[in-house]
Amino acid sequence: MTAGLLIWAAHFVGLYLLASAADVWSSTEAAAGRWVGLGFSLLCLALIAVAAIVIARRPVPDGPGLWERRVALTGAFVAAVGVTWQTTPLAF
Amino acid sequence: MTSETGFDVRKYDRFPTEGSRPDGELEQLEAAWCGPRRPGEWITAINNNIIGVYYVGAAMLFFVLAGVLALLMRTQLALPMTGFLPQETYNQIFTMHGTVMMFLFAVPAVEALGVLLLPQMLGARDLPFPRLGAYAFWAYLIGGLAFFCSLFFGLAPDGGWFMYPPLTGMTYSPGINADFWLLGIGFIEISAIAGAIEIIVGVLKTRAPGMTLDKLPVFPWAMLIFACMIIIAFPSVILATLLLELERALGWPFFDPLKGGDPMLWQHLFWFFGHPEVYIIFLPAAGAMSTIIPAMARTRLVGQPLVVMAMLATGFISFGVWAHHMFTTGMPQISINYFSAASMAVSVPAGVQVFAWIATIAAGKMRFSTPGLFAVGGLIIFVMGGLTGVMVAMVPFDWQAHDSYFIVAHLHYVLIGGMVFPMFAAIYYWLPMSSVRPLSERMGKWIFWLMFAGHNIAFMPMHLTGLMGMPRRVYTYLPGRGWDLPNFISTIGAFLFGLAVLLWVIDMIRNFRPFGPREAGNIHDGPGLEWLPSGYYSVRSVPVVKSLYPLWEQKGLAKEVEEGRWFLPGAAGGERQTLVTSPLNAEPQYVLRLPRPSPWHVFGAVFTAGFFLILTIQAYAVAVVSGVLAIYCIMRWCWFLDAPHNRKTTDIGAGIRMPNYVSGPSSHGWWAMVIVLIVGGMVCLLAGFSYVFLWSRRPDLWQASPAMASLMLHLGVLALAGLCAAVAPRMLRRARTGAETLATALLVVSAVGAATAVGLELRAWWSAGLKPDATSQGAAVFALLGWAGAFAGIGVLMGLYILLRRAFGRLSADRPSTVDLIGLFLAYTAGQAAMVLLLIRLFPGAGP
Numbered sequence: 001m002t003a004g005l006l007i008w009a010a011h012f013v014g015l016y017l018l019a020s021a022a023d024v025w026s027s028t029e030a031a032a033g034r035w036v037g038l039g040f041s042l043l044c045l046a047l048i049a050v051a052a053i054v055i056a057r058r059p060v061p062d063g064p065g066l067w068e069r070r071v072a073l074t075g076a077f078v079a080a081v082g083v084t085w086q087t088t089p090l091a092f
Numbered sequence: 093m094t095s096e097t098g099f100d101v102r103k104y105d106r107f108p109t110e111g112s113r114p115d116g117e118l119e120q121l122e123a124a125w126c127g128p129r130r131p132g133e134w135i136t137a138i139n140n141n142i143i144g145v146y147y148v149g150a151a152m153l154f155f156v157l158a159g160v161l162a163l164l165m166r167t168q169l170a171l172p173m174t175g176f177l178p179q180e181t182y183n184q185i186f187t188m189h190g191t192v193m194m195f196l197f198a199v200p201a202v203e204a205l206g207v208l209l210l211p212q213m214l215g216a217r218d219l220p221f222p223r224l225g226a227y228a229f230w231a232y233l234i235g236g237l238a239f240f241c242s243l244f245f246g247l248a249p250d251g252g253w254f255m256y257p258p259l260t261g262m263t264y265s266p267g268i269n270a271d272f273w274l275l276g277i278g279f280i281e282i283s284a285i286a287g288a289i290e291i292i293v294g295v296l297k298t299r300a301p302g303m304t305l306d307k308l309p310v311f312p313w314a315m316l317i318f319a320c321m322i323i324i325a326f327p328s329v330i331l332a333t334l335l336l337e338l339e340r341a342l343g344w345p346f347f348d349p350l351k352g353g354d355p356m357l358w359q360h361l362f363w364f365f366g367h368p369e370v371y372i373i374f375l376p377a378a379g380a381m382s383t384i385i386p387a388m389a390r391t392r393l394v395g396q397p398l399v400v401m402a403m404l405a406t407g408f409i410s411f412g413v414w415a416h417h418m419f420t421t422g423m424p425q426i427s428i429n430y431f432s433a434a435s436m437a438v439s440v441p442a443g444v445q446v447f448a449w450i451a452t453i454a455a456g457k458m459r460f461s462t463p464g465l466f467a468v469g470g471l472i473i474f475v476m477g478g479l480t481g482v483m484v485a486m487v488p489f490d491w492q493a494h495d496s497y498f499i500v501a502h503l504h505y506v507l508i509g510g511m512v513f514p515m516f517a518a519i520y521y522w523l524p525m526s527s528v529r530p531l532s533e534r535m536g537k538w539i540f541w542l543m544f545a546g547h548n549i550a551f552m553p554m555h556l557t558g559l560m561g562m563p564r565r566v567y568t569y570l571p572g573r574g575w576d577l578p579n580f581i582s583t584i585g586a587f588l589f590g591l592a593v594l595l596w597v598i599d600m601i602r603n604f605r606p607f608g609p610r611e612a613g614n615i616h617d618g619p620g621l622e623w624l625p626s627g628y629y630s631v632r633s634v635p636v637v638k639s640l641y642p643l644w645e646q647k648g649l650a651k652e653v654e655e656g657r658w659f660l661p662g663a664a665g666g667e668r669q670t671l672v673t674s675p676l677n678a679e680p681q682y683v684l685r686l687p688r689p690s691p692w693h694v695f696g697a698v699f700t701a702g703f704f705l706i707l708t709i710q711a712y713a714v715a716v717v718s719g720v721l722a723i724y725c726i727m728r729w730c731w732f733l734d735a736p737h738n739r740k741t742t743d744i745g746a747g748i749r750m751p752n753y754v755s756g757p758s759s760h761g762w763w764a765m766v767i768v769l770i771v772g773g774m775v776c777l778l779a780g781f782s783y784v785f786l787w788s789r790r791p792d793l794w795q796a797s798p799a800m801a802s803l804m805l806h807l808g809v810l811a812l813a814g815l816c817a818a819v820a821p822r823m824l825r826r827a828r829t830g831a832e833t834l835a836t837a838l839l840v841v842s843a844v845g846a847a848t849a850v851g852l853e854l855r856a857w858w859s860a861g862l863k864p865d866a867t868s869q870g871a872a873v874f875a876l877l878g879w880a881g882a883f884a885g886i887g888v889l890m891g892l893y894i895l896l897r898r899a900f901g902r903l904s905a906d907r908p909s910t911v912d913l914i915g916l917f918l919a920y921t922a923g924q925a926a927m928v929l930l931l932i933r934l935f936p937g938a939g940p
Contacts, residue, residue, distance in 0.1 A: 008408060009412065016415070024788045034426075064305055071397050082440075086434055
């Protein structure tokens with residue numbers, strides 16, 4: 001139910017760690033660091049998509065299962081928007 | 093619906109039962125759950141109906157005390173160059189105001205609300221660890237009062253509520269004022285974590301049958317997320333306070349740049365806790381709003397799944413915005429940009445909740461009685477605070493507004509709108525549950541309007557004073573800067589707010605009558621289980637929940653519950669019991685025997701508080717004695733747990749029998765231990781982050797690690813310790829002759845092994861010339877090993893405890909929980925120590 005949100009959390013912690021590592025080893029302004037950040041973001045988006053597809057392709061449950069499925073899919077959607085939004089600083 | 097546990101949910105159709113209930117059933121239930129009869133029993137009580145009221149009362153006491161401090165500050169700032177408060181006293185007062193509001197009011201108040209309301213909301217008789225809840229309350233009350241009293245001796249902390257070093261290091265804060273904060277707050281956070289464990293296990297394991305996740309009310313959802321956030325966030329402040337206290341007491345240079353430390357580490361650790369703290373405070377209040385608004389509007393909450401998803405999303409993203417408090421510290425620009433984006437993203441889930449509340453108000457027929465007014469007023473104020481939050485999430489604006497009164501205005505709008513108003517709404521809404529009389533509606537409306545006006549008159553002008561350049565925390569200011577008038581207006585507003593709180597206190601004194609023979613009842617026509625007729629035993633019988641709004645949609649439920657026609661209508665064997673259910677579908681699993689009152693948790697809290705507070709005044713021998721007494725009391729408390737049962741099963745109604753004892757992952761104790769270990773793991777993880785962070789500041793000061801051969805030996809010992817811990821429960825379950833002795837021996841070997849390995853590792857580093865007070869590497873390595881050693885030390889105490897249980901015949905193969913839990917703890921201890929060893933040996937580079 002929280003797969004998308006978990007990946008979102010991993011994404012922003014990961015971006016912070018990548019930026020900090022870039023700051024130690026070279027410079028946060030270096031293009032390489034930004035490409036790694038972009039790659040990481042795409043990976044997270046792909047994982048969210050996989051999670052959403054897995055949830056969506058399961059047989060539609062009834063009762064509480066349906067409710068959990070709705071929350072999970074909405075969470076995955078919000079997470080995808082969040083990851084995309086938080087990747088935009090790489091463009092500047 | 094697929095069964096989660098194998099329980100046949102068609103058995104729910106047997107309820108409500110028919111026919112008369114057995115004679116004496118209700119009397120037996122009342123006798124098992126009787127309230128205090130002697131004065132001392134009011135202190136040793138553990139029932140949530142009593143502890144919850146104490147807890148809310150104590151939190152509101154601290155709210156009033158911190159509010160008085162705010163009035164003192166506003167009096168000082170009413171006019172320029174006032175001499176009402178000396179500068180030093182002002183520093184102590186603003187520090188105590190922030191600290192008490194954040195640590196002794198906001199978090200405990202919502203936790204208290206959870207302790208008071210959750211059992212009834214979930215249809216449980218009590219939370220699963222009532223003694224732990226009571227211990228958490230007494231520890232909080234004693235620690236909090238002692239901490240507050242430091243103000244009267246001029247010993248209160250004066251470094252601001254977030255206590256940044258180097259200001260709070262020994263150089264600039266040489267007295268013991270800062271130590272009171274560090275040890276006092278660290279201790280109180282432990283109490284908050286104890287409460288969080290109680291809430292998580294309570295919400296996941298003691299819901300009424302049928303209360304699946306979609307039928308779980310929003311308030312328990314919010315409390316569940318709140319408690320999980322505490323488990324993840326609070327270890328950070330515990331670690332931070334430990335590190336700063338180690339630096340102050342022993343000179344370990346975590347934050348001293350001359351020896352490789354960095355004050356920025358404090359800011360990272362503090363705000364990793366501090367920002368989620370805002371949502372930790374907000375989410376339960378939002379849960380209360382999502383409960384109160386539909387009830388007052390007499391309609392279902394619009395978009396309930398979205399609201400739950402938004403609360404989950406808020407919980408997750410709150411851990412990704414900590415550094416937005418640090419935009420001016422010189423972090424890399426790209427990191428600042430990430431945190432700025434994340435901070436703006438928070439407005440999405442918050443907005444979802446706000447729109448759901450507005451839509452619910454629009455869809456229903458809102459009654460603007462006092463709870464309704466406070467709910468809507470809080471919504472308005474919170475939205476205003478949220479808007480300025482988006483402003484300060486923008487880095488260029490934040491650079492201008494940072495540490496100015498604009499921030500003071502912003503944070504008060506968010507916290508008062510997001511927590512204080514909902515708290516008052518909750519008090520006016522739910523108080524009839526616990527009091528013979530409800531609070532006065534007429535006074536309530538006066539209180540609301542005074543508070544609403546007072547808040548805006550006090551804090552709206554602060555936006556202007558901030559934009560005009562007035563820095564926060566100044567004890568006075570010069571005339572002629574344009575700050576005079578807005579400050580004077582703010583002071584008038586603060587006193588109006590104070591008047592509202594005074595009226596509320598008078599209302600409480602006039603009308604609040606707890607622990608009476610009956611309550612005022614469901615005067616708001618609330619839809620939740622908490623409005624069922626109840627006593628100290630909570631509900632007479634535990635219903636099957638078929639709706640999110642059971643009292644609105646399950647007609648006749650209250651009468652059936654009161655007649656004992658649902659689950660667990662009595663107290664078999666005169667025991668206090670509650671039904672434990674599965675975490676997802678809430679299917680009955682077993683009957684949990686709850687403890688009865690005893691003094692040991694109270695003594696434990698007194699001596700634990702004594703240990704921390706006496707450490708502050710550096711009377712180390714007395715502190716150790718207090719600590720030993722605390723351990724003794726806690727061991728006595730645990731001694732009577734995991735006791736044998738007279739019956740293997742209990743009839744929980746309609747001929748359905750459930751076991752009285754379960755061990756392993758299905759048991760509530762196992763869940764609690766796992767949560768404790770997550771807390772330990774978080775501290776260790778953050779200590780590991782601190783280690784790497786400190787290396788990144790001054791790698792030139794770091795020396796090579798000791799010889800690798802010793803690492804292999806130490807890891808080998810830890811592997812053995814972990815193996816013994818993992819095997820012990822299996823040995824016990826084989827139930828062969830001597831199984832108890834073998835399991836005990838394995839656990840003792842595991843504990844001693846882990847302690848030995850950590851001790852050997854410490855010696856290896858010491859021999860290699862690394863000293864904890866010389867460099868940040870030494871401080872970080874010894875802190876990590878200290879943490880692993882603390883776990884090993886607790887493991888040794890557990891080894892002693894299990895030996896004693898074996899010696900007194902309190903171990904048995906048919907009751908393996910004690911061995912399970914100690915085995916789990918020791919296996920974790922060995923694993924954690926191995927991770928620590930690998931980190932400090934292999935990063936940044938291996939030794940010879």
